[in-house]
Amino acid sequence: MIPEPWAAIVNAVIYLLLAPVVGGLIAGIDRRITARMQGRVGPPLLQPFYDVGKLFEKENLVVTTTQNFYVLSYLVFMAVSGALFFSGGDMLLVIFAFTLSHIFLVLGAYAAFSPYSHVGAERELIQIIAYEPMIIITAAGMYMVTKSFYVSDIVQSAVPIVLYLPGVFIGYLIVLTIKLRKSPFDLSTSHHAHQELVKGVTTDFAGPNLAKIEIAHWYEYVFLLGVVYLFFGFNPLLAIAAIIIAYFLEILIDNTTSRVKWQMTLRSAWLVAGTLGIINLGVLYYLRMVIVP
Amino acid sequence: MQVSQLLIFLVLFPLIAAFFLLFARKSLERNWIVKLAALAIGAVSLWLLVAGFDKGMMMFGVSGKALDLAMLAIELVIAVYLLWLGLKHKKYSVVILVVIQAALLLWFELAFGHTLVELPNNLFVDQFSIIMAMIIGIIGSLICVYALGYMEIFHEHHKEIVDRQGMFFFILFVFLSAMFGLVFSNNLLWVLFFWEITTLCSFLLIGYSQTTEATNNAFLALAMNMLGGIAFVVALIYLATLDPSGRLLELSTLLKSGYAVAIVPAVLICFAGLTKAAQMPFSSWLVGAMVAPTPVSALLHSSTMVKAGVYIIVRFAPVLTGTTEGLMIALVGGFTFLLTSCMAISQSNAKKVLAYSTIANLGLIVACAGVGTYNLMWVAILLIIFHAIAKSLLFLCVGTVEHRIGSRDIEDMGGLIERMPKMAVMMFIGMAGMFLAPFGMIISKWAAIEAFIQAPFGLIFIIILAFGGSATLFFWSKWMGKIISVMRNQENVEKTVPQDKYTVLWILTALVVIVALIFPLISSVLIEPYIMDVYGYTTRLAEANIIIMLLMLGLLMIMPFSMLFESKTPRIAPPYMGGRTTEGGMKFHGSLGMSRDLVLSNYYLRTYFGEEKLFMVGVLACWGIILIALVMVVGVVL
Amino acid sequence: MSYLTKSPWILHYDASSCNGCDIEVLAALTPVYDVERFGIINTGNPKHADIFLVTGSVNEQNREILKNTYDQIPNPKVVIAVGICASSGGIFRECYNVMGGIDKVIPVDVWVPGCAARPESIIDGVVKALGILEEKRKAMKIPAGDTA
C-alpha cells in the first residue's frame, strides 16, 4: 500500500526537522562514549552542533565553486532519501536516492582535483559498491517477508522480520560499519583525527561546505538506524533497544579495530552479501515457494 | 498515406537515398542528401507514431512470392561475396559458416519452396515495432547527420585510410532500411533476410578502415553473427518441416501457436538473438567492433543493430515465459550483465567501457525477456528505449572529444569541464541517464527488481542486479569524476566543433531528459497496450512513485542554479597537497630542484575485475548454459 | 560567545622543530590533558583548521609550505607560535639556513614561550587565541555588511 499522502508529508517534514537534531545527538553521544573507551573525558554532548555552527561561521573556501553545488546536492538528496524513507515510501526508490546523494559527494571530491580528495573519492566509490548489494538484498528480503517494498507496510507488519532474516540482519550490520564510516572500514574518511589520507573525501571541503556534509551525515545516521528499526518493527521497544545495541557495537568495533585496505573492505562486504544475504534469501525463497506454495 | 504505405516508405526510402549517396561525389551533395533523407525518415517515423500508436497490431499483405525469391537470390549473392572475401583473407571459419548457411538456405528452398503458400500478411506493425521504428528513425537518422561531420574530420586525421565515404553512407542507409524491414516483417523469411543484411552492414563498417585489426575484428563479428544466422535458418527449416505450407513462418501465428510448436524455433532464434546482441560467449565481437568509426558504434553497435537481437528475444518472450529454456536464456543475459559490468571497471578506453556497458544492458534486457513475465517485458522495452538514447549520446560525445583531444582514453579526459564545458555537460547528462536516479536506466533497474522478485527464480536475478548494478555505478562515477574535475590552466578547445554536431548532440541530450520526464506517457500509450495485447494484463509504476521521481528530476535540474545564489562569496584556494603546491601549475617541487606535474589516475581494480579472467568465466558459464538449452531443444525435437 | 570558540580545530605544523615541542603538543591530546574536552581537535588539514599551531623555526625549505598552508586555512584563523624556535628561531637562530621565527613569513597572533613549551602553556595559548579568533570573526562580518 502506498502511504496516505498527508500522513506521509507530515512524517517527511518531521524527519527533515528532527533528524539533524537526533543525528547530531547520536554523534555527540558517540564521541563521548569513544572518549570514555579511550580513558578520556570527551567533549560536551552538544559538541557536534558547536562544530557545525562554527563551520558555518567560517569563510567559504573552495578549490572550485562547483564544489558548492555538489555538496548542496549531497545534502539535499540525502535529506530527500531519508524523508522518503520516513514517509513510508518505496525502499528501492529510497536506496536509489541515497546512492545519488553519495555520488554527489564523490563528484565534489573529484572536482577538487587534489591527490587526497581523489583517492578519497575512489575509496568512497569502492565503499559504495561494497555496501550496495547488501542494501538491495536487505530490501529484497523485506519484500519477501512482507510482500511489499513500502516502508509503511514493512514497519506495520506484525511479522518478526528479524527472525526470517537473521543473515540479512547481520549482513546489514556489517555494511552499517562501512556506512557509518567506522573502523575498520573507514577508508574514505573518518571522524578520527590524523590519518594517512588527511581527511580523504572531505579534504578539500572547508567551512560551510564541511558543515553541510556533517549535517548530511546526521540525516544519514537516522536513516540507517531507521532501517535497523524495520527488522524489529513488530515491537517498537525491542526495536529501539536493537538500535542502541547495534550502535554501541559499532562504536566498540570502531575503537578496537584498525583500518583495513580497500581490498579487504570490498571482499568482506561482498562475501557477506554473497553468503549470509544470499543463503538467507535462498532459504526463505525455498520455504515460501516450495513448502508453502 | 495508409499505415502500410508508411511502412513501405520507411523500408524503401533509405534504400533510395543510399543509392544516391553511392554516386554523390562531392561532400556538399552528400551533406544535403543525408540531411534531407534523415529529416524525411525522422518525420515519417513520427508520422507512423501518430498514425499507429492507438491501433494495436496491424497486418498487411504485400505480394510476396517474387520478393521471396529475390531475397533468396540476394542472400546467395551475398554468400558468394563473403565466400570470396573469406578466401581472400584466409578466414576459413567464415568460409565454412557461409557454406553451411548457403547450403541450408538452398536446401530449404529446394525442399519447401514449392509447398510454401503465399503468406497473407508479410508486414505488420504494433506498438513495439513503432518504438523500434522511432529509435531507428529518429536516433538513427540523427547519428547519420552527425556522421557527416565526423567522417570529414576522421579522414583529415587519418590520411592513411582510403576515403570511401560514399560507400560508408551507402551502407549506413542500407542498414537503416534493413532495420526498418526487420521490425516490420511478419514473415520470418523476411526477418532472416533483413537480419543477414544488418550482419553484412556491420561487417563492412567494422572493416571500414581496412587495417589488419579492423579486418580481423570484422571477420570475428561476421563469424559470430553467422553462427546465429545458421541457427535462424535451422529454426525456419524446423518450422517448415512441421507445416510444409509455411504458415508457421508467420511471426504472429507462430507466437500464438503454443509452447509445443514454438519452443524449438524460439530457442534457436533467441540463440541468433544472443549472437547479435553480443551476449557472452559472443561478447568479444562487439568489443572488437569498436575499431569502427564512432558513428558506426553509436548506430549499429549500441542503439539499433544489437537491439535487433534483443528485439527478437522480446518478441519471443511470451513463448519463453515460465519455461526452463527461457530461464536458460535469461541466465545467459544475467551472467553477461554481471560480468561485463564488472569488466567495464577495468577499462580505461572510453569506447570499450561503452561497449561493455552496452553488452551489459543488452544482457539485462535478455534476462528480462527470458524470464518473460508481463512486468519484465515492460521493463525490457523501457530499457531498450532509455539505453538507445543515452548510449548513442555518449558514443557521439566520445567521438567528438576524441577528435578534439586526440584520445579516447578516459584518463586523458580529465578536466573536460574546463576544456570542453558543453561537451562535458552533455556527457554528464548522458552518464546520469545511464546510472543515476531518477533517469531512465535506474527507473528500469528499479522496475526490474520489483518485477524479478515476483517472477519464478527471480531471486537469482535480483542478486545479479544487486552486484552488477553496483559495478555499473563504479565505472560510471569514476568516469564522471574524471570529466568534472577542475584542473587549472586548461585551454578551452571547444569552439572548433562544427555546429551540426552540436545540434545532434543537444537533441540527444534533450531526449535523455525528456524521455525520463515523459516515460509514464510512453509507457501508457505504447508499452502498456502492447503488453496488454500479448499477456492480457499489464503493469506500470505506482503513480505516487512516478510523482516522486518527477519531483526528484525537477529538483536535480534546479540544483545547478543554487550556484547563482551563494550567500558568501567563495574564496578560491588551491587544493591541499601537503603544503607543497605552488599556485596554478599544480606541480610538486621535488628534491634537486625538480618539479613534477600532478597526475591523478582512476582505480581500475584489475586484480579483481580483470578482463581476461572474467571473460573466461563468462564464456565457460554461458556456453554451458546455452548447451544445456540446446540439448533441451534437441530433446523436444526427438 | 560564538560557536567558533567552542570548537577550535587545530592544524599542527612542524616547521623545523627538534620534536620537543611537537611531543608536548601531542601530549595535550592524551587522556591526561584531553583537549577534546574543549572541542579542540587536531586536524591534519588546513582547510578544516581554525588555529594554526606551528613549532620550530622557518628555513628555506619550509618557508613556502608554511605560507601555502596558512593561505589554505579559511578565515577567521589565528596562528600560534609554539616554543622559542617558532617565536624567534631559538637556539637555531644563528644557523646559516634559518630565517628566524615564523613571524617572518606569516602573521603570528599568540606566542607560547618555552623550550620546550609545556602542555599547560600550549593549552593556555590556545585559550588566548580563542579570544583573538572571536575578534577576527566580528571584524570579518562588518565589511561583509551581514550584521551590524
Ligand code: SF4
Ligand atoms: S623550542 Fe626547544 S623544544 Fe621546541 S622545537 Fe625549539 S629547541 Fe625544540
